[in-house]
Amino acid sequence: MFEETEIIRFSLKEGAAGFKDKIVREVPFTIKVNNEEVSTLLASPSDLKELAVGYLFVEGFIESQSDITDIVVNERSFFAGVGTKNKITPEQLQKNRVITSGCGRNISFYNAEDFKNVLPVDSDFKAEAKTILGLTAEFQKKSETFRETGGVHSAALCEGDRIISFAEDIGRHNAVDKIVGGLILKKIDPKNKFLLLSGRISSEMLLKAARIGIPIIVSRSAPTDMAVRLAKRLKITLVGFARGSKMNIYSEPERIVMKEGKDV
Amino acid sequence: MFEETEIIRFSLKEGAAGFKDKIVREVPFTIKVNNEEVSTLLASPSDLKELAVGYLFVEGFIESQSDITDIVVNERSFFAGVGTKNKITPEQLQKNRVITSGCGRNISFYNAEDFKNVLPVDSDFKAEAKTILGLTAEFQKKSETFRETGGVHSAALCEGDRIISFAEDIGRHNAVDKIVGGLILKKIDPKNKFLLLSGRISSEMLLKAARIGIPIIVSRSAPTDMAVRLAKRLKITLVGFARGSKMNIYSEPERIVMKEGKDV
Numbered sequence: 001m002f003e004e005t006e007i008i009r010f011s012l013k014e015g016a017a018g019f020k021d022k023i024v025r026e027v028p029f030t031i032k033v034n035n036e037e038v039s040t041l042l043a044s045p046s047d048l049k050e051l052a053v054g055y056l057f058v059e060g061f062i063e064s065q066s067d068i069t070d071i072v073v074n075e076r077s078f079f080a081g082v083g084t085k086n087k088i089t090p091e092q093l094q095k096n097r098v099i100t101s102g103c104g105r106n107i108s109f110y111n112a113e114d115f116k117n118v119l120p121v122d123s124d125f126k127a128e129a130k131t132i133l134g135l136t137a138e139f140q141k142k143s144e145t146f147r148e149t150g151g152v153h154s155a156a157l158c159e160g161d162r163i164i165s166f167a168e169d170i171g172r173h174n175a176v177d178k179i180v181g182g183l184i185l186k187k188i189d190p191k192n193k194f195l196l197l198s199g200r201i202s203s204e205m206l207l208k209a210a211r212i213g214i215p216i217i218v219s220r221s222a223p224t225d226m227a228v229r230l231a232k233r234l235k236i237t238l239v240g241f242a243r244g245s246k247m248n249i250y251s252e253p254e255r256i257v258m259k260e261g262k263d264v
Numbered sequence: 265m266f267e268e269t270e271i272i273r274f275s276l277k278e279g280a281a282g283f284k285d286k287i288v289r290e291v292p293f294t295i296k297v298n299n300e301e302v303s304t305l306l307a308s309p310s311d312l313k314e315l316a317v318g319y320l321f322v323e324g325f326i327e328s329q330s331d332i333t334d335i336v337v338n339e340r341s342f343f344a345g346v347g348t349k350n351k352i353t354p355e356q357l358q359k360n361r362v363i364t365s366g367c368g369r370n371i372s373f374y375n376a377e378d379f380k381n382v383l384p385v386d387s388d389f390k391a392e393a394k395t396i397l398g399l400t401a402e403f404q405k406k407s408e409t410f411r412e413t414g415g416v417h418s419a420a421l422c423e424g425d426r427i428i429s430f431a432e433d434i435g436r437h438n439a440v441d442k443i444v445g446g447l448i449l450k451k452i453d454p455k456n457k458f459l460l461l462s463g464r465i466s467s468e469m470l471l472k473a474a475r476i477g478i479p480i481i482v483s484r485s486a487p488t489d490m491a492v493r494l495a496k497r498l499k500i501t502l503v504g505f506a507r508g509s510k511m512n513i514y515s516e517p518e519r520i521v522m523k524e525g526k527d528v
Contacts, residue, residue, distance in 0.1 A: 021512065023488065023489045026489060042466060151486040152464075170488055222415040248285065256274070
């Protein structure tokens with residue numbers, strides 16, 4: 001994930017000096033499906049298989065692990081070739097290509113027509129506030145050093161009182177797609193898990209979580225208003241500003257057990 | 265930029281309570297050129313005219329302010345209609361549509377062929393390290409409250425010892441595009457300015473700066489390795505970890521005056 005490079009370190013007191021520093025890597029990762037180029041993502045070169053599968057799932061190219069006939073990932077040339085049972089239709093590629101956005105490749109969902117494919121999360125899973133806060137602290141610690149030095153985003157999936165998967169990427173989207181890809185590859189049930197995110201929550205995170213079926217999203221940062229509206233519509237519990245012993249709950253609070261053994 | 269919403273605030277000590285909180289807004293902003301839909305960006309609803317113009321410039325749809333024949337921005341329905349002297353070619357739209365990425369809509373530049381259109385920045389502008397650090401602190405202060413509550417990114421343009429423009433957005437890219445759009449609309453010379461960014465620097469920021477011709481980029485966060493390589497290739501001075509009295513210089517250090525009146 002890192003590369004070493006020669007830099008100049010300057011301080012007003014001590015002046016300039018040469019220095020060897022670690023820099024976080026960023027690579028162009030190309031995903032082809034049945035030899036058709038689908039996308040090139042700028043990503044951190046880790047968990048590329050998970051990233052390819054998560055991306056294809058979130059973007060609607062595959063529905064489950066069983067849609068994948070074969071997958072080749074080259075971790076050196078940053079390429080994934082995925083074979084799928086069904087051919088990719090020109091419409092799928094077109095849809096994916098029609099609208100790009102700053103940080104929102106899922107923007108196509110904002111057409112009412114696309115929305116019908118994203119269903120509310122149907123899960124009566126509950127998690128204790130105490131557990132969520134404890135895991136958030138653990139997650140925070142896990143990501144901190146790396147974020148400080150490398151400026152990457154983290155995402156983690158929790159089950160019970162454990163973090164069961166953890167991913168990092170220079171892209172907020174990629175970190176979540178890596179988690180989603182892992183869920184699909186390992187055929188893990190998402191319905192009783194919750195997602196921890198290091199950064200702010202914009203609408204796309206909600207769409208990703210809804211598409212895979214994760215019922216709770218937790219971040220130490222803020223959500224946007226569109227994220228909150230989507231959370232309500234998609235029946236996802238959205239928790240922001242989870243820090244220390246506090247959290248803000250923006251939607252579906254009934255999934256958070258706030259006192260020992262009973263709900264609010 | 266904000267909306268108020270009813271949330272539940274929970275603390276382990278005090279339990280749950282209803283609360284009215286400010287949430288940062290996120291809107292889908294559609295840009296049409298000569299009635300052809302070019303893109304829908306997820307953005308913060310401020311400086312939308314600058315965002316439209318900056319986006320079209322950075323993506324290669326326009327070359328300067330004089331390419332624009334008319335521009336209509338609706339700040340309520342989040343729409344910009346831009347008329348340009350030249351028609352948009354299907355190739356331009358296609359190019360823009362071919363490759364989407366997590367947080368990297370400029371990814372098309374990563375084809376060698378596209379690269380020939382991005383020239384190194386030709387500027388013998390120099391800035392004092394002391395001035396840069398002072399303005400970084402001012403910028404930091406300016407963005408802090410908002411970032412804390414809203415989780416947005418900031419970008420600013422500096423001339424001499426002053427911040428001359430400042431933009432915020434939920435998208436890192438959009439914040440920079442707003443600055444670029446302002447430069448183009450006001451026909452400001454970018455060659456003797458420097459750019460301050462609140463977040464980490466990935467490759468796309470370098471391409472944006474090169475395209476408009478800004479010679480120095482400064483952030484309090486880390487750059488990626490690809491950003492550093494591009495900075496060298498595009499002759500842009502890249503400064504990271506600018507905090508307090510310190511900074512790291514990754515490329516073209518000759519533009520930074522590190523001691524009173526003379527270079528290193």
